[in-house]
Amino acid sequence: MFDLEKVREDFPILARKVYDRPLVYLDNAATTQKPRQVVEAMVDEYYNVNANVHRGVHYLSQQATDLHEASRERVRAFIHARSTSEIVFTRGTTEAINLLAYSFGEALVHEGDEIVVSTMEHHSNIVPWQMLCQRKGARLKVIPMREDGALDLEAYASLLTARTRLVSCTQVSNVLGEVNPVEEIVRIAHEHGVPVLVDAAQSVPHIEVDVQQMDCDFLAFSGHKVYGPTGVGVLYGKETWLDRLPPYQGGGEMIQTVTFEKTTFNGLPYKFEAGTPDYVATHALACALDYVTALGIENIHEHERQLTQYALEQMRQVEGLHIFGTPQAAVISFQVQRGGHIIHHLDMGTLLDRLGIAVRTGHHCAEPLMHRLGIEGTVRASFALYNTRKEVDALVAGIRRVAQMF
Numbered sequence: 396m397f398d399l400e401k402v403r404e405d406f407p408i409l410a411r412k413v414y415d416r417p418l419v420y421l422d423n424a425a426t427t428q429k430p431r432q433v434v435e436a437m438v439d440e441y442y443n444v445n446a447n448v449h450r451g452v453h454y455l456s457q458q459a460t461d462l463h464e465a466s467r468e469r470v471r472a473f474i475h476a477r478s479t480s481e482i483v484f485t486r487g488t489t490e491a492i493n494l495l496a497y498s499f500g501e502a503l504v505h506e507g508d509e510i511v512v513s514t515m516e517h518h519s520n521i522v523p524w525q526m527l528c529q530r531k532g533a534r535l536k537v538i539p540m541r542e543d544g545a546l547d548l549e550a551y552a553s554l555l556t557a558r559t560r561l562v563s564c565t566q567v568s569n570v571l572g573e574v575n576p577v578e579e580i581v582r583i584a585h586e587h588g589v590p591v592l593v594d595a596a597q598s599v600p601h602i603e604v605d606v607q608q609m610d611c612d613f614l615a616f617s618g619h620k621v622y623g624p625t626g627v628g629v630l631y632g633k634e635t636w637l638d639r640l641p642p643y644q645g646g647g648e649m650i651q652t653v654t655f656e657k658t659t660f661n662g663l664p665y666k667f668e669a670g671t672p673d674y675v676a677t678h679a680l681a682c683a684l685d686y687v688t689a690l691g692i693e694n695i696h697e698h699e700r701q702l703t704q705y706a707l708e709q710m711r712q713v714e715g716l717h718i719f720g721t722p723q724a725a726v727i728s729f730q731v732q733r734g735g736h737i738i739h740h741l742d743m744g745t746l747l748d749r750l751g752i753a754v755r756t757g758h759h760c761a762e763p764l765m766h767r768l769g770i771e772g773t774v775r776a777s778f779a780l781y782n783t784r785k786e787v788d789a790l791v792a793g794i795r796r797v798a799q800m801f
């Protein structure tokens with residue numbers, strides 16, 4: 396599919412050692428490592444292009460603006476949006492959701508209205524809606540989850556009422572690796588005339604995302620989880636929706652004219668982009684998307700699918716190891732039991748770290764899901780395009796070694 400060893404050379408950090416051991420980086424759901432192509436694009440832009448965008452008549456400003464706007468087009472093509480007017484740059488998924496919760500909420504949510512989220516949401520897709528509900532006297536409703544980790548779609552359909560204003564749901568769970576049937580979720584919501592926001596933070600790096608095919612009304616993702624830099628993300632919104640919504644923050648860029656009496660706002664997408672954007676990061680994000688596209692998102696998906704399958708097979712052979720849900724994406728959450736006791740996730744994570752293996756432990760910013768599972772936390776291994784079977788072997792050997800200590 397692609398030359399894994401060659402690809403790994405693009406990521407210098409993968410060659411480093413921790414505690415004098417080769418780094419095995421399996422915390423990709425938290426953030427991915429960056430290829431040279433992305434880092435070098437940032438260095439090059441700061442060294443050779445840097446100027447503020449949109450406002451300058453001079454050469455550098457125009458060049459920086461061209462790079463920034465070309466990145467918007469790159470994002471549009473990557474998620475198959477109709478128009479660049481539908482691509483709003485944000486700081487990340489969290490800011491994209493807060494933007495929508497504020498803007499949509501101010502305009503369209505009133506006392507007694509309802510917002511629907513799912514059991515397996517990241518806090519970023521719960522708290523902004525909760526805050527909105529508190530501001531407006533609205534109600535947060537939750538799609539339940541079945542024992543196998545799938546959302547209960549029948550229960551979901553029955554949650555929707557004439558007061559439902561929006562459904563916001565993750566496409567891939569950052570804890571369970573569950574891939575939710577977002578097209579179906581959107582279809583059911585649309586039958587009730589309700590728009591849907593898809594949290595694509597964990598799907599964009601792994602599977603082809605096509606907003607038109609999904610027919611979602613809004614979608615959010617973060618650059619840093621798809622091999623791009625931190626500090627940049629995207630809110631996609633159908634033009635017909637974004638047109639109806641008020642701005643989120645006020646400031647430069649988002650205005651047309653300002654007097655002390657009145658301000659008129661810029662058109663889409665700038666209406667939602669107050670202040671100087673992180674134009675270096677947007678360009679670097681485009682480079683990251685180019686990198687992914689050059690390898691082929693289908694190839695990345697297939698590589699990660701095989702790796703996840705392999706990891707599941709190996710991990711299931713470890714005595715006392717329990718896997719949560721039914722992982723279908725490159726995320727595996729687990730606990731290990733020894734001598735009738737569960738090895739605390741923090742102990743497992745800390746001891747694996749000493750072996751050079753970076754995993755995440757805890758509630759993974761999904762405390763309500765932990766409550767549903769009746770646990771405090773898990774150990775989570777998450778894979779990216781550059782992970783290998785050898786690294787999975789190292790993880791499994793590490794888990795066995797830690798387990799023997801207990």
Ligand code: PMP
Binds near residue numbers: 424486
């Ligand atoms: N949603 C999901 C499903 C996530 O996994 C994450 C990051 N862990 C977020 C939202 C928040 O992303 P960010 O911190 O980049 O804004």
